Structures are given as structure tokens and as C-alpha cells.
Amino acid sequence: MDIKKLNLANLPTKIEKMPRTSARLGRCIYLKRDDQTGSELNGNKIRKLEYAIYQALEQGADTLITCGGVQSNHCRATVAAGVKLGLKTILYLRSAERQAVEGNYFLDEMLGAQVRFITPEDYAYHREEIMKAAAGKLEKEGRKAYLIPEGASNGIGTLGYYEAFQEILAQEKEMGLDFDTIVCAVGSAGTYGGLHFANVLGKHGKKVIGVPIAADSEHFAQRTLEIWEEFSKLIGSEEALKTEDMLLLDGYVGRGYALNTPEEMDFLLEISRSEGVIFDSVYTGKAFRGLVDAMENDHGFFKGSKNILFIHTGGLFGLFSKKFEFDFSK
Numbered sequence: 661m662d663i664k665k666l667n668l669a670n671l672p673t674k675i676e677k678m679p680r681t682s683a684r685l686g687r688c689i690y691l692k693r694d695d696q697t698g699s700e701l702n703g704n705k706i707r708k709l710e711y712a713i714y715q716a717l718e719q720g721a722d723t724l725i726t727c728g729g730v731q732s733n734h735c736r737a738t739v740a741a742g743v744k745l746g747l748k749t750i751l752y753l754r755s756a757e758r759q760a761v762e763g764n765y766f767l768d769e770m771l772g773a774q775v776r777f778i779t780p781e782d783y784a785y786h787r788e789e790i791m792k793a794a795a796g797k798l799e800k801e802g803r804k805a806y807l808i809p810e811g812a813s814n815g816i817g818t819l820g821y822y823e824a825f826q827e828i829l830a831q832e833k834e835m836g837l838d839f840d841t842i843v844c845a846v847g848s849a850g851t852y853g854g855l856h857f858a859n860v861l862g863k864h865g866k867k868v869i870g871v872p873i874a875a876d877s878e879h880f881a882q883r884t885l886e887i888w889e890e891f892s893k894l895i896g897s898e899e900a901l902k903t904e905d906m907l908l909l910d911g912y913v914g915r916g917y918a919l920n921t922p923e924e925m926d927f928l929l930e931i932s933r934s935e936g937v938i939f940d941s942v943y944t945g946k947a948f949r950g951l952v953d954a955m956e957n958d959h960g961f962f963k964g965s966k967n968i969l970f971i972h973t974g975g976l977f978g979l980f981s982k983k984f985e986f987d988f989s990k
């Protein structure tokens with residue numbers, strides 16, 4: 661496979677053990693610090709964007725158009741990467757009203773994104789056509805836009821986590837370790853898809869477990885399969901993937917996307933105060949809470965798992981907009 665990419669992220673990202681959590685669970689829990697892929701660029705999205713934006717430049721684009729929630733890490737990383745490369749960025753952020761300039765949205769403004777708010781309904785049903793219309797308008801002005809879907813979770817973007825899997829294999833050799841289980845949050849399924857595809861195609865026999873943080877496993881299994889349709893064409897694979905082979909751990913969506921319960925916020929405090937690691941409330945906090953809960957309750961997915969690698973996919977900036985939801989008195 662020879663698909664080129666940009667070199668924007670700080671790679672390889674570190675792998676470190678979580679001593680207190682490992683002792684608590686009686687297994688070895690490691691973190692892959694993809695929250696340290698960069699500062700403005702931090703998080704998992706930059707791995708996908710390295711591939712997507714390479715293609716944008718190859719096609720002669722001068723503008724990136726993408727979309728996400730108001731606190732989208734993906735949107736912020738896209739603008740940051742765009743500015744570095746001399747590209748303009750238009751963001752469609754999902755919100756019924758104008759939002760306080762905070763967290764990722766604050767950084768979007770700092771980085772000079774053209775921010776356009778669209779209603780949750782338009783976002784759900786019309787975002788593709790809205791983005792295409794914006795691209796068409798630019799084209800009439802002699803410019804060229806490149807569209808990146810939500811989370812950059814399409815065929816090309818997913819190569820970022822296919823490659824991250826190879827990075828993990830190299831680190832295992834270096835560290836003299838074998839991660840039998842890899843766990844990540846699932847928001848638009850590109851991260852999970854990339855890791856799962858690499859595991860299956862390379863016949864590595866690991867358990868790759870995704871924890872959905874919006875919608876259920878059925879939805880995301882289907883979504884992963886759709887990404888596979890694109891991805892397999894890109895890499896020229898004839899393999900038929902089945903949704904039954906995907907390990908997606910249900911039960912940790914809570915109140916819904918980007919919404920939290922007091923228990924979830926308490927869990928974030930517990931981890932930050934015992935490990936010195938800050939998870940975000942939208943993705944990594946929910947997913948890691950799922951991992952701990954499932955292990956403590958002997959969920960079958962983790963049967964026999966000894967060395968578990970959790971991908972810390974980032975999200976710190978978004979947490980700042982959640983500061984009033986914590987109870988620090990505990």
C-alpha cells in the first residue's frame with residue numbers, strides 16, 4: 661500500500677502504564693497518548709487529517725470544509741492544520757443558537773476559521789448538501805474546496821488508525837510487550853475502524869474493542885462496515901468483513917452525545933487525581949469508564965485480557981466548557 665500523507669502529528673505517541681488503575685483491576689492497563697499528537701493539533705483527528713489533507717493539496721484545494729459539534733476536536737484540528745498549510749477552513753458547527761466562545765470553538769476563532777452554525781436538524785439531515793453547496797459557491801469564484809466528513813471518518817481518513825496500529829506493533833516489539841486488547845472510544849467510527857481493519861487484515865488476533873459514546877453498537881457496526889466499503893477499495897482488499905466480528909461495548913452512552921451524569925464527572929476526577937491523566941467528558945471518559953466497569957463486572961469481551969491498551973484520543977480543550985459540571989468538594 662502506498663498512499664501518501666502529511667507529517668503533522670508528533671509520532672509515535674508514547675505508551676505508558678496506569679499504575680493505580682492496573683492495581684485496582686488486577687491487569688496491566690496502558691495508555692497510548694494520542695492526546696499528545698500536538699498542541700493545536702492534539703487528539704486522534706490529526707492522524708486521519710494527515711491523509712485527508714494530503715489528498716486535498718494533491719487535488720489543488722485552497723479551502724477545507726468540514727463539520728461537527730460546537731466543541732468538535734476534529735474541527736479545531738482541521739483549522740489548525742489548514743492554517744499551517746495555507747488553506748482556508750469553513751466549519752459547520754451544530755447548534756441551534758450562537759455559542760459562548762469557549763474551548764475548541766474559542767480556538768477555532770483564534771485560528772481564523774469561518775464558523776457557520778447550523779441547526780441540529782440541518783446537521784442531521786442536510787449537512788452533506790449544505791457543505792457541497794458551499795463548495796459549489798467557491799468553485800464559481802474560481803476557488804477549490806475539499807470536503808471532509810464528520811470526524812474525517814471515511815476511507816482515506818481511516819488510514820490514520822490503520823497506520824497507528826502498525827505503530828503499536830512496532831512499540832510492542834520495542835517494549836517487549838504484547839497488547840492482547842486495544843480499546844478506544846467510538847464517535848464516528850474511523851478510529852475503531854482503522855484499528856479493527858489492521859487487526860483483521862494482518863491476522864494479529866488481538867481484541868479491538870470500541871466503546872460507543874453516542875448511539876448503539878448496531879449503529880456503529882453498520883457505520884464501520886460502510887467505512888470498510890471505501891477503505892477496502894482504497895487499499896485494494898477483497899476481504900468481506902462481518903459486523904458480528906466487531907467488538908462494540910454497549911451501555912456507556914449515558915444521557916447522550918456530549919451530555920453527562922454526575923457519576924461520569926466524578927469518574928473523571930477519580931482518574932485525574934489517581935493517575936495525573938485528564939480524560940475528556942465526551943469520549944475518553946465515557947469509554948474508559950466502560951472499560952473499568954466491564955472489567956469489574958467480568959464482561960466477556962475482557963475475558964483473558966492481560967495487557968490492555970487504551971487509546972487516549974484527546975479532547976482536553978472541550979472539557980473547559982464543562983467546568984461547572986464538576987463537584988470538586990468530593
Ligand SMILES: *Cc1c(COP(=O)(O)O)cnc(C)c1O
Nearest residue numbers: 733847848849851943973974975
Ligand atoms: C472524535 C473523537 C473520538 C472518536 O473518534 P472517531 O474516530 O470519531 O470514532 C474519540 N475521542 C476524541 C477526543 C475525539 O475527538
